[in-house]
Amino acid sequence: MPYLFFWSSAAVIWAVTLFLHAYKKPLLPKVVIGIATVGYSMINDAVLGEIFGLFCYIDSSVSVVYMLLGALLIYPPLNILYVSFLPGSAKKDALYTILWSAALLLFEVFSVWAGTIVFTGWRMFPWSVALYAVSYLWIYFFYRHLVKSLK
Numbered sequence: 001m002p003y004l005f006f007w008s009s010a011a012v013i014w015a016v017t018l019f020l021h022a023y024k025k026p027l028l029p030k031v032v033i034g035i036a037t038v039g040y041s042m043i044n045d046a047v048l049g050e051i052f053g054l055f056c057y058i059d060s061s062v063s064v065v066y067m068l069l070g071a072l073l074i075y076p077p078l079n080i081l082y083v084s085f086l087p088g089s090a091k092k093d094a095l096y097t098i099l100w101s102a103a104l105l106l107f108e109v110f111s112v113w114a115g116t117i118v119f120t121g122w123r124m125f126p127w128s129v130a131l132y133a134v135s136y137l138w139i140y141f142f143y144r145h146l147v148k149s150l151k
Helices: 002-020 028-051 063-073 075-084 090-114 124-149
Strands: 055-057 117-119
Touching: 002 063, 002 075, 002 090, 028 055, 028 063, 028 075, 028 124, 055 063, 063 075, 075 090, 075 124, 090 117, 090 124
Parallel strands: none
Antiparallel strands: 055 117
8 A cells, every 4th residue: 555655646746747737838947946856855854764763655674765756756746836836925825835735734644544654753743744834935935036036
């Protein structure tokens, strides 16, 4: 079940991303967000999962491989989707970001239930909530900066 959930999640996320962007040219800021997400995810998972041992993916024997695959296959398209549909006003962006974070928490619940993510010390509340808040604030402001700088 953990492998099936991981790979089906990656497939669905990529299908949705490609479908929603089929008729749009990818903008450089979105591509940069996707690339930056790879590095951010790898550092985050390595520090929290491997160094501090707070969680692993599937099993400790394959965790590093799936952390890398998640950083390459899951997080970039998710974050590209996030920035692609930002509403544009500060209030709407804040609500959108809160809803997006709630959706990712739900995705995390299903990941834990499927055994794709195994908590060995991590707590969803408050740590995942705080991590999503910090992550999406960073992505939001970085994206806004990129859009402004590249005009």
